[in-house]
Amino acid sequence: MTPATVELLLARHGQTADNAGGLILGHRDPELSDVGREQAAQLAERARHAGVAAIWTSPLRRARETADVAAAALRLEPSVLADLIESDRGSWEGHAVRQLAEVSPGLVRAFEDAAPDFVFPGGESIQQQIVRTRRALNVVATGVRPALVVAHAGTIRAAMLAVGREPGPERALPHGELIALAWTAPSGGSDR
Secondary structure, eight states: OOOEEEEEEEEEOOOOHHHHTTBOOTTOOOOOOHHHHHHHHHHHHHHHHTTOOEEEEOSSHHHHHHHHHHHHHHTOOOEEOGGGSOOOOGGGTTSBHHHHHHHOHHHHHHHHTTOTTOBOTTSOBHHHHHHHHHHHHHHHHTSSSSEEEEEOHHHHHHHHHHTTOOOOOGGGSOBTOEEEEEEEEOSOOOOO
16 A cells, blocks of 8 residues: 555644743743733634544643643543654753753854754754654554644654655744644554
């Protein structure tokens, strides 16, 4: 059976106070802010209009909370997929991007440009995240669709890179917006 290209809907979790402060989160696990909860409610409405029939989420709290709001509105149960977790950002976690740019401007530029050889100091490489994200989205693509994936800026950028789309910097990815992605699924997928 020939692999099929399917459309997946990706969304960055709602905003946290750390996001608003320009901090690198990575595996840190803050809850949504009030703004983030409103963004999750708006995402739920967008997902309803898109006919979403399945919701997948990262295991981190900010993504799970966002997915839970959308799932409740759609009367669905979100599925947690460990490979959707944000990249391990090593020693950068908890630090402001602007401060890191003062200390390591070239490295921050490579991060923002999604340079193929970029590795977070003491953390994960962009290539490692692409491998994980590809594995996760193959699972999603072979399940019930239309499917919504609630994850992180790094995960969404990795998905874009995996399909040959150039991602912008993370700060340009809005919270709670739907991003359609054409994904070549392994054979055996199903529609609603």
